[in-house]
Amino acid sequence: MLRSSPRLHGLISKRNHVLKSTYFPITYKTPTTSTANIIISPYYSTQATPTPTPTEFKGTKYKPLNGVTLPELPKVYKELIKAKLGGLVALTAMAGYAIAPGAMDVSSLLYTTVGTTLCISSANSINQWIEIPYDAQMLRTRNRVLGRRALSPFHAFNFGVLTGTAGVAMLATMVNPLTAALGAANIFLYTAVYTPMKRASIANTWAGAVVGGIPPMMGWAAVTNSLDPGAWVLGAILYAWQFPHFNSLAWNLRADYSKAGYRMMSVTDPKLNARVSLRYSLAMFPLCWSLPYLDITSWTFAADSTIINAALLNDKSAKQLFFGSIMHLPILLALMMIHKTSKSDQEDSYEFIEVEEEV
Amino acid sequence: MLRNSVKQFSLHNCKRTMATSPLKKQNKWCESLSKPVAADMIGTPDPISNLRPVKYYIPANETSEEKEWRESCIKVDQFNEEFWHRNNTLFVNAKAEYEAQLKEKGEEVTAEAMSVFYKDFLNKAYDRQMEYNRTWWKMNVAQLYPGFKAAIRSLKSKNDNTLSSAQVKGNGFWEKSFES
Numbered sequence: 001m002l003r004s005s006p007r008l009h010g011l012i013s014k015r016n017h018v019l020k021s022t023y024f025p026i027t028y029k030t031p032t033t034s035t036a037n038i039i040i041s042p043y044y045s046t047q048a049t050p051t052p053t054p055t056e057f058k059g060t061k062y063k064p065l066n067g068v069t070l071p072e073l074p075k076v077y078k079e080l081i082k083a084k085l086g087g088l089v090a091l092t093a094m095a096g097y098a099i100a101p102g103a104m105d106v107s108s109l110l111y112t113t114v115g116t117t118l119c120i121s122s123a124n125s126i127n128q129w130i131e132i133p134y135d136a137q138m139l140r141t142r143n144r145v146l147g148r149r150a151l152s153p154f155h156a157f158n159f160g161v162l163t164g165t166a167g168v169a170m171l172a173t174m175v176n177p178l179t180a181a182l183g184a185a186n187i188f189l190y191t192a193v194y195t196p197m198k199r200a201s202i203a204n205t206w207a208g209a210v211v212g213g214i215p216p217m218m219g220w221a222a223v224t225n226s227l228d229p230g231a232w233v234l235g236a237i238l239y240a241w242q243f244p245h246f247n248s249l250a251w252n253l254r255a256d257y258s259k260a261g262y263r264m265m266s267v268t269d270p271k272l273n274a275r276v277s278l279r280y281s282l283a284m285f286p287l288c289w290s291l292p293y294l295d296i297t298s299w300t301f302a303a304d305s306t307i308i309n310a311a312l313l314n315d316k317s318a319k320q321l322f323f324g325s326i327m328h329l330p331i332l333l334a335l336m337m338i339h340k341t342s343k344s345d346q347e348d349s350y351e352f353i354e355v356e357e358e359v
Numbered sequence: 360m361l362r363n364s365v366k367q368f369s370l371h372n373c374k375r376t377m378a379t380s381p382l383k384k385q386n387k388w389c390e391s392l393s394k395p396v397a398a399d400m401i402g403t404p405d406p407i408s409n410l411r412p413v414k415y416y417i418p419a420n421e422t423s424e425e426k427e428w429r430e431s432c433i434k435v436d437q438f439n440e441e442f443w444h445r446n447n448t449l450f451v452n453a454k455a456e457y458e459a460q461l462k463e464k465g466e467e468v469t470a471e472a473m474s475v476f477y478k479d480f481l482n483k484a485y486d487r488q489m490e491y492n493r494t495w496w497k498m499n500v501a502q503l504y505p506g507f508k509a510a511i512r513s514l515k516s517k518n519d520n521t522l523s524s525a526q527v528k529g530n531g532f533w534e535k536s537f538e539s
Binding site: 065129199254255268 | 405446488
């Protein structure tokens with residue numbers, strides 16, 4: 001019973017517990033190298049960062065920090081902007097462009113894609129600039145550009161601001177102001193809302209999902225210069241997709257998140273984590289069905305998407321779900337584009353309405 | 360066994376003869392330096408704080424502005440190092456303590472049991488972490504303008520502390536050790 005008193009203290013006085021809880025020892029204690037550690041280590045594969053004991057640690061090794069040379073710069077920039085992830089997001093924007101009703105113009109598609117990619121690069125660079133010490137704490141992100149000082153923080157920040165300005169300006173001048181506004185809002189949401197919220201509240205996942213939902217809406221707005229119901233449905237589909245994708249990743253990283261102080265529901269409420277993931281996986285069904293309802297795709301898409309979404313529901317483990325979600329999204333977007341209602345189909349429906357009005 | 364060693368020998372020879380470029384400058388990690396190097400040094404990640412320590416090179420003709428910039432960089436690095444060292448030590452100790460408690464009660468250390476610990480640790484650390492977050496964000500922004508000035512200075516000045524220029528000048532690590 002005495003052992004549980006630190007918890008009680010935590011409930012009573014959130015500030016004073018720092019002094020009284022056994023979780024905050026007064027003197028530094030070296031981690032124990034007891035055999036107990038060896039016996040219980042098979043149980044937590046979630047601990048991605050094994051902390052070596054003082055007996056194993058062989059000392060810090062140094063190497064000269066040569067600044068990045070000009071030929072190396074493109075490769076470093078690609079790492080800074082998280083090129084692979086950015087590329088996938090740009091693909092969703094292109095899918096939004098392709099699915100929107102209207103004439104397809106190659107130059108406008110090019111400007112939309114380049115502009116969106118610049119906006120994404122900006123957001124990712126500034127995010128990495130903000131999260132330098134936090135990224136170092138997690139094994140997955142430990143060797144990022146700023147952590148290993150390949151670039152100075154000022155350089156990364158500057159790069160982020162420049163690409164953001166260039167991206168928004170390109171969208172505003174070569175595409176339309178609505179797309180530019182969405183791009184600017186997305187950069188702001190990612191860097192100034194989602195990134196700090198990751199440390200403060202589990203609501204960050206919802207904010208981050210909005211960030212994922214905006215790029216296809218940008219693609220749509222680039223074609224029609226308006227946000228039709230179809231754009232909102234497409235955004236909602238991407239928004240819903242974020243949850244099974246992110247929650248499954250977060251489940252395996254709970255130990256690292258807890259240690260590094262990230263507030264994720266996979267740590268604070270694992271059951272909620274699973275429920276939310278399931279909830280939004282189920283929401284994908286009606287969202288996909290509303291696309292043919294709005295006459296954006298044919299009804300065959302309703303059947304196809306049901307099969308694909310059911311496959312996502314079927315994934316049993318978090319790892320399966322994560323990799324499943326990465327396969328699921330491109331397939332879904334491709335199906336949308338395949339089943340897109342052609343221009344003649346749309347014209348037919350307009351003619352039909354006109355005839356009715358005459359009568 | 361003789362066959363294996365012959366194979367290895369010929370393979371090794373193969374590699375050397377097929378090399379199209381001369382021995383490239385090696386960015387090897389070194390434990391001790393025979394001569395001082397005229398460049399900033401970065402270390403392997405600290406086992407406790409996970410941050411890489413950086414030793415800044417002090418040139419002979421350092422101006423007061425450069426000194427101020429270097430000292431502010433050191434201050435930020437020290438602040439981060441201190442926080443994460445303390446935080447990670449607390450985590451490791453608290454985790455070991457929790458596991459000991461579980462074993463005392465005779466329960467297995469499963470992922471579900473650890474989830475309870477992770478949640479508790481995260482919630483207890485909230486105030487401490489938010490205070491660190493705010494301070495770090497402020498420091499990071501505050502470093503931008505001096506960082507800009509430092510970048511301008513390094514563009515203008517002839518003081519190049521990188522390895523490539525040190526090699527040109529002849530006081531890079533490899534030049535020194537071969538000459539002496």
